[in-house]
Amino acid sequence: MIIKFMFNKEKKLENFKDAETIIGASIKVKGNFNGQGNVIIEGKLDGSLKTAANLLIGEKAKVTANVEAKEAIINGEIQGNLKVKNYLSIGKKAKIVGDVECGEISISRGALVKGQMTINSENPKEKEKKNPETPEQNSSNK
Amino acid sequence: MxxxxxxxxxxxxxxxxxxxxxxxxxxxxxxxxxxxxxxxxxxxxxxxxxxxxxxxxxxxxxxxxxxxxxxxxxxxxxxxxxxxxxxxxxxxxxxxxxxxxxxxxxxxxxxxxxxxxxxxxxxxxxIGLAGKSFFINKAEIIKPQIGLDINDFKIEIKEKNHLNIYNLNDNPQLLNKDFNFNKEKVKILINGKNNDLSYFQCDQVKVNGDAQLTLDNAKSINLPTNISLVKNxxxxxxxxxxxx
Incomplete structure (x- = not known):
């Protein structure tokens, strides 16, 4: 099955197992979709999409919506703003027309992004430097 | 007794x-x-x-x-x-x-x-509840041209798909799939051509269209109808x- 192949292709994608919602290629969803679990889109979505978990947009998907997720892998088309809390992977066939905001990002050669891009990543080492007292607090607690 | x-x-x-x-x-x-x-x-x-x-x-x-x-x-x-x-x-x-x-x-x-x-x-x-009728396993329509309303969104289903709305799973093959079959929710599975599959789960769904919904492969009811679960x-x- 195509979805299975995608899951196993990259280690990061394993987080997408146990999907709560799958929008297949043969259906069309219109409206505001709000979810708590992982979402896979291979078909069409018009409206808005928000999930507290992970999002995978397949190569043939066409999404006309503002999208929010915790982590996302985009291989299809999005017309709308994309906000990803942590890791965002943009595949080589992805086409995004809208602003992109994320924590970490990887973009494959061939991907198209038309919009403003904001990456709010914080290096873990820098985080430690900013909060040096945290480990001492932990040791004093012991 | x-x-x-x-x-x-x-x-x-x-x-x-x-x-x-x-x-x-x-x-x-x-x-x-x-x-x-x-x-x-x-x-x-x-x-x-x-x-x-x-x-x-x-x-x-x-x-x-x-x-x-x-x-x-x-x-x-x-x-x-x-x-x-x-x-x-x-x-x-x-x-x-x-x-x-x-x-x-x-x-x-x-x-x-x-x-x-x-x-x-x-x-x-x-127990599944479709309108005023009960079902144990699932409600289904083969080759529907219907729409589903779930919360704030609508799903359009093409004619050649097969719609199953589950309470209890009756298909051993579904246990190996990569989706979360939550037994506390109404589970909607739409099978299309070329192994295409769509899956949703919700508390309630309204099924619209001009067709009949078969419950447990035992009785049929007319659309439109709301489907939900009567818990425990x-x-x-x-x-x-x-x-x-």
Whole structure:
């Protein structure tokens, strides 16, 4: 099955197992979709999409919506703003027309992004430097 | 007290032998009880309610999906108080074809089912509600051209898809899929061409269109209709290989 192949292709994608919602290629969803679990889109979505978990947009998907997720892998088309809390992977066939905001990002050669891009990543080492007292607090607690 | 509800198709002579075997097995196991036959009975609800009020605790449908659906619909009907229902155990002895409910509950056919009833492995299950009709497994439409309303969004389904709306899973292959089959939710599975699959879960869905929805492969209702689950409604005896 195509979805299975995608899951196993990259280690990061394993987080997408146990999907709560799958929008297949043969259906069309219109409206505001709000979810708590992982979402896979291979078909069409018009409206808005928000999930507290992970999002995978397949190569043939066409999404006309503002999208929010915790982590996302985009291989299809999005017309709308994309906000990803942590890791965002943009595949080589992805086409995004809208602003992109994320924590970490990887973009494959061939991907198209038309919009403003904001990456709010914080290096873990820098985080430690900013909060040096945290480990001492932990040791004093012991 | 055990109450066995025999479906009317079992009156055919070709089922005599299997019924005899089952009855002997039930007697050996000390599970015999009162038998009622649905052949001449039109109002099964009032009959089942009367037997429950008279002290029947284990209600065993003997037959197929239709039999199970009729008996469960009678048990969970609003006119029977939950006070009675909480002490009731439902079970099924599958005979003949159309056995997706037995498969879902993990109950083997005929004599094997008697052993499952004796083992009394009990699960409290939700019951599906489509309009005013109940279902145990699923509601389905083959090749629908319909729409679904879920919360704030709508789904358009093309004609060549197959729509299944599940309460309890009846398909062992679904256990190996990569989606979360949450038993507390209405689960919607749409199968399209070339293995295309869509999956949604929700508390309630409205099915719109000009078609008929088949419940448990036992009865049909007209659209539009709302589908939801009645939670923790019925105690049932299940087998080791149940699919939920």
């Amino acid at each position: 055990n109450l066995f509800v025999y479906d009317d198709f079992l009156n055919k002579s070709r089922y005599n032998r299997v019924l005899n075997k089952i009855e002997i097995r039930l007697t050996d196991l000390g599970l015999n009880g009162k038998i009622i036959r649905l052949g001449s009975i039109k109002n099964i609800n009032s009959l089942v309610h009367q037997e429950v009020r008279n002290g029947a605790k284990n209600i065993i449908a003997v037959g197929n999906n239709e039999t199970a659906n009729k008996v469960v619909s009678a048990l969970v009907d609003d006119s029977l108080s939950d006070l009675f229902l909480k002490n009731i155990l439902f079970s099924l002895i599958p005979i003949g074809d159309n056995q997706s409910i037995a498969r879902s509950l993990g109950i083997e056919k005929e004599e094997e089912a008697c052993n499952t009833i004796l083992a009394r492995r009990i699960e409290k299950i939700n 409604k019925l105690n049932v005896i299940v087998g080791k290989n149940r699919l939920f």
